[in-house]
Amino acid sequence: MTATASQAIGRPNGPKPSLRRGSSRGSILADRAATAVLWGTGVFVLLLLGSIIVHFALAAWGVVSPSFVLSDPSDSVLGGVLPVLWNSIYMLALTMLIAVPIGILGGIYMAEYAGDNALTSAIRFAEEAISSVPSIVVGLFGLILFVDEFHWGFTALGGALALTLFNLPLMTRLSEQALRAVPQEERTASLALGATKWQTIRHIIVPLAIPGLITGVILTAGRVFGEAAVLLFTSGIGTPPHYDFSNLDLTNPASPWSPFRPATTLSVYIYKLQSEGLGIYRNQIIDGAAAILISMVLIFNLGARFLGRVLTRRLTAA
Amino acid sequence: MLNGTRRLGSLAIAAMIFAAACSSAGSSPTPPANCVTGSITAAGSTALQPLVDAAAKQYVKVCTGATVTVNGGGSGTGLSQVAGGSVQIGDSDVTPAGKLSTPDANKLVDHIVARQGWIVVTNKDVTGVTNLTTQQNIDIWTGKTKNWKDVGGPDKLIVLIFRPASSGTRSTFKKLVLGNATEATGGQTLTEDSNGAVTTAITKTSGAVSVIGFAYYNDPANKPNLNGLQLDGVDATVANMASATYKLAADGHMYTNGQPTGLTAAFLAYMMSPDVQGTLIPSLSYAPVVK
Amino acid sequence: MAQISTTNRAAGLRATPSLAERIDLPQRVVFAAAASMIFIVVLLLAFIAWQGVQLFVKDGVPIGQILSPTWQPDSTSPDRNFGLLPFIAGTVFVTAIALVISTPLSVGLALFLSEVAPHWARAIVQPALEIFVGIPSVVWGWLGITILVPFLSSTFHDDLVLSLPIVGDVFRVPGFLTGFSWLAGSLILSIMILPTITSVSFDAFRAVPQELRTGSLALGTTRWQTIRHLLIPSALTGVLTAVVLGMTRAAGEALAVQMVIGNSPSLPAAITQPVTTLTSQITLDMGNTVFGEPWQDALWTMSLVLLIISITSVVLVRLLNKRRMAS
Numbered sequence: 001m002t003a004t005a006s007q008a009i010g011r012p013n014g015p016k017p018s019l020r021r022g023s024s025r026g027s028i029l030a031d032r033a034a035t036a037v038l039w040g041t042g043v044f045v046l047l048l049l050g051s052i053i054v055h056f057a058l059a060a061w062g063v064v065s066p067s068f069v070l071s072d073p074s075d076s077v078l079g080g081v082l083p084v085l086w087n088s089i090y091m092l093a094l095t096m097l098i099a100v101p102i103g104i105l106g107g108i109y110m111a112e113y114a115g116d117n118a119l120t121s122a123i124r125f126a127e128e129a130i131s132s133v134p135s136i137v138v139g140l141f142g143l144i145l146f147v148d149e150f151h152w153g154f155t156a157l158g159g160a161l162a163l164t165l166f167n168l169p170l171m172t173r174l175s176e177q178a179l180r181a182v183p184q185e186e187r188t189a190s191l192a193l194g195a196t197k198w199q200t201i202r203h204i205i206v207p208l209a210i211p212g213l214i215t216g217v218i219l220t221a222g223r224v225f226g227e228a229a230v231l232l233f234t235s236g237i238g239t240p241p242h243y244d245f246s247n248l249d250l251t252n253p254a255s256p257w258s259p260f261r262p263a264t265t266l267s268v269y270i271y272k273l274q275s276e277g278l279g280i281y282r283n284q285i286i287d288g289a290a291a292i293l294i295s296m297v298l299i300f301n302l303g304a305r306f307l308g309r310v311l312t313r314r315l316t317a318a
Numbered sequence: 319m320l321n322g323t324r325r326l327g328s329l330a331i332a333a334m335i336f337a338a339a340c341s342s343a344g345s346s347p348t349p350p351a352n353c354v355t356g357s358i359t360a361a362g363s364t365a366l367q368p369l370v371d372a373a374a375k376q377y378v379k380v381c382t383g384a385t386v387t388v389n390g391g392g393s394g395t396g397l398s399q400v401a402g403g404s405v406q407i408g409d410s411d412v413t414p415a416g417k418l419s420t421p422d423a424n425k426l427v428d429h430i431v432a433r434q435g436w437i438v439v440t441n442k443d444v445t446g447v448t449n450l451t452t453q454q455n456i457d458i459w460t461g462k463t464k465n466w467k468d469v470g471g472p473d474k475l476i477v478l479i480f481r482p483a484s485s486g487t488r489s490t491f492k493k494l495v496l497g498n499a500t501e502a503t504g505g506q507t508l509t510e511d512s513n514g515a516v517t518t519a520i521t522k523t524s525g526a527v528s529v530i531g532f533a534y535y536n537d538p539a540n541k542p543n544l545n546g547l548q549l550d551g552v553d554a555t556v557a558n559m560a561s562a563t564y565k566l567a568a569d570g571h572m573y574t575n576g577q578p579t580g581l582t583a584a585f586l587a588y589m590m591s592p593d594v595q596g597t598l599i600p601s602l603s604y605a606p607v608v609k
Numbered sequence: 610m611a612q613i614s615t616t617n618r619a620a621g622l623r624a625t626p627s628l629a630e631r632i633d634l635p636q637r638v639v640f641a642a643a644a645s646m647i648f649i650v651v652l653l654l655a656f657i658a659w660q661g662v663q664l665f666v667k668d669g670v671p672i673g674q675i676l677s678p679t680w681q682p683d684s685t686s687p688d689r690n691f692g693l694l695p696f697i698a699g700t701v702f703v704t705a706i707a708l709v710i711s712t713p714l715s716v717g718l719a720l721f722l723s724e725v726a727p728h729w730a731r732a733i734v735q736p737a738l739e740i741f742v743g744i745p746s747v748v749w750g751w752l753g754i755t756i757l758v759p760f761l762s763s764t765f766h767d768d769l770v771l772s773l774p775i776v777g778d779v780f781r782v783p784g785f786l787t788g789f790s791w792l793a794g795s796l797i798l799s800i801m802i803l804p805t806i807t808s809v810s811f812d813a814f815r816a817v818p819q820e821l822r823t824g825s826l827a828l829g830t831t832r833w834q835t836i837r838h839l840l841i842p843s844a845l846t847g848v849l850t851a852v853v854l855g856m857t858r859a860a861g862e863a864l865a866v867q868m869v870i871g872n873s874p875s876l877p878a879a880i881t882q883p884v885t886t887l888t889s890q891i892t893l894d895m896g897n898t899v900f901g902e903p904w905q906d907a908l909w910t911m912s913l914v915l916l917i918i919s920i921t922s923v924v925l926v927r928l929l930n931k932r933r934m935a936s
Contacts, residue, residue: 031831038721041714042734048800049737052744052752105642113636114643125923126646132854132919133653134861136888137912140895141653144660148900153359153404154389165649172643198635226745229863233895236361238389239371241378253357254385262359262387270747271864274754275512276364276390280539282514283755290748297743305736392896394905402900416684417899477786483683483874484897484904498685505882508789509872511893522759523787 053294060291063284069292072242073269078281081289083240084269086256087156088225088296091235091265094160095224099171100217104206106168107175112201127169135229138166142234156263159235163224171220178212179205211311215304222300226293228267236262237272266293353381356581361389362396362409364512365434365487365531366570369602370409373594377585384581393486400573401426406582408573411486426573431589433605435567436487437535437554439544440527441520447471449548455495458527461502466525478507479519479528487513490568491529495549520544529566532556532603560605570604654916661913664691664906675910680874682904691907693887695874697914700886702877703794703870704859711799712852715806719851720836722807723814742804750868753797758788758869765881783879789871791884797865802855809854813847814840846933850926857922861915863888887911 063078071080114120142162146152182205190200206213240263243256253261264272266289273286360370367390374386391399393410394417400408401422411434414423438450444466450458457463458476467473480501481488492498501507508523510516513534520526521543532554535546546554549566558564578586588594595606664670670691677692718738722731762785771780785792817840825835841848871883872893891908898905 027831027834031833034833035725038717038725041717042721045718046737102642105639109639109643122647123643126650128923129650129920132857132923134915136863137915140912141656144656148402151404168646222743228747236389237391262389267745267747274514274751276514278537286751290751293745293748298740301739301743394898395896398900417902482893482897484894503875505878507873508883
């Protein structure tokens, strides 16, 4: 073994420049330059994100306040975003209610039961196909099916179903990953002790996969919360009226708890304001609403990471 | 049997209450003739939306138990949805002829609730141009005149900002002012989807010209930044629109599928009531259809 | 430790299957959940395809007409023509430039994260990328309108000219008349697809076995030489997959693009001019047209074109992956 090689092993960046006989000074210079450029990309991305966050924080400084969040929209004064924020949260909850069970069940199938056959490939192909369909096309599909064909008009339910269609592949894939991450020993140990396959899944695998599953739910939720193109054509684009939260009649379109009513969400509201908004406060309201959206995204993302780490630590150190 | 004095007394009290109610002007609208409970949805034209929105808000404030949801989506959406039965009222800037199939179009009942006007506006930097004749408009919008200096303005290229070709605003402008001439396309033209987007685009683009609704022009946020033009020497005002001297105006339609009943009928009646026609409509820069 | 927890839980279970298990209910249920996606895709394809061909089937427009550059859908116009070329071209142009801008940046970032960045730097940049993904498209569009468009129009108002002494003008790009343009659309899109291309490329680089790197370094090469001559070629199909996925995302983006590209339904003469994409035209016209009229049928045909583009790219990605597995 030459001196160069023995010095190379154990040095992640290669042998010291003075020992490099194969490298000329030019290639060392190229290496330095390339490293600088690559660092530059990292710095650029951080700066870009940082400046976007700072821009919205500044723009929304005088705008976002508890009264902004909790009051109704208005043209004449700095109106608030309560109904549309409520609709965003409502739509998220309704979508997750439908998408999470189906997604987790689908993930269980793909992780535990699926064989290596044509059917499984078909499912994977379907997963990838739905994920690459443009969101506007999904929205149009919802328009034909729920709004026109079923004669529902614009409804929160239609929007939630369209969003479910759109995000089901993501939820399924993340669930599958979370379940696959559970070590194989768990399965074999459980089966060795005499439990059936379903008992194993239900009582052992799924509980152990919960941190990953929760992370999957939160990441999917983050994606659902900001969606606009799908909802533009399925749940409507208008200024919601004042919501009477004490009206608990789910079949009454006047109740904010009912899924059978048009439900303009925060993202769609921003689009509506920039396209037709009136009033001197229009730009400020948009900035404020956008700031709220970005904060929610931040909360979802960082929350998912944090929660995932905490849960994993707690549940696996049992 | 009331004796004369007591009758007079109660009349006097009624008169005083009536006078008191009338003198508290502007506090709250007098309750519409009939309040019906229920829930309806109106959808469609974004040009009419500010009016229908405001009227709906007023109506439900006095008629608690009624819910009127107003959506946008465009005139086409309004027509499709009311014909398909998904909404009760379809707001539209255009008639369904040529858009909906004949049997569907024949089902719809038209209720004209207001007249809406549009004004040609330019960016503030197009100084010296305060009026455009119909012929000048045709030359500009077909792309024949390319520079503002040819119509008395500064030496700047004309940038045309259109609404989408499918919109009622654009087809109205094309019919009433351009005489259906072919509009310009290409690098000097932009298309923005709605009044707000158009207004944003005009204020940010040097030499831009476009057509926006009165409500958007008169909005205190926009007016200082826009240069509103006369059409053939006529000022773009609600009065001129009402008296038909200003010609860039069209009816605002609210369509129902068959004759309206229940809350739909009540709300439409409210749209034609003095509260809306006399007070609300002029305040939003539309012209009433009921004097 | 894991075995102990399993034992505790398993000890409480019966060894015999329940009734539900004996009739295979759990398996059927989870299978139905997973297979529902096949059902969804088929339904999606069926509906969009059915609506998309109405233009030819019901309205009698010849299929070739959609490749013409004249878009004149107005029923009152004498030269009515449903040419979709401006929109198809617009989508292609805007996507292509977005890829040109974004790919070097994204691949560089992926290399940074996988080869160069120390642990603490990766722990900052990766979450930053995830947050990027989460920013909704309306917010990107709003940033575009309020910051990018005025910036472009005021900074680059004059023509960009490259002229040589004798030959004259070699290269001339007209200045921005308005900031609403092809370039504005591509810039916004390039930032939006950056996380996609970066993360998939990152996975591709990570998948290259460590032995290749150490072997190369042991032979005395610099890190950059290793990256350039070894890593990138090995991960090439993965990077191509990333680019195809980025392209799909860019071609399908509607709202952000529609707000900044100017929407002029004609072929642009330069990158500084307005352009229209399939997605933005659909957004503009859908609400103003009536279900069943030829104008709206043309919009559904445009959606079908978009759907075909996205399915094609899925097939492309699969082919690339098959090549990677085979090599």
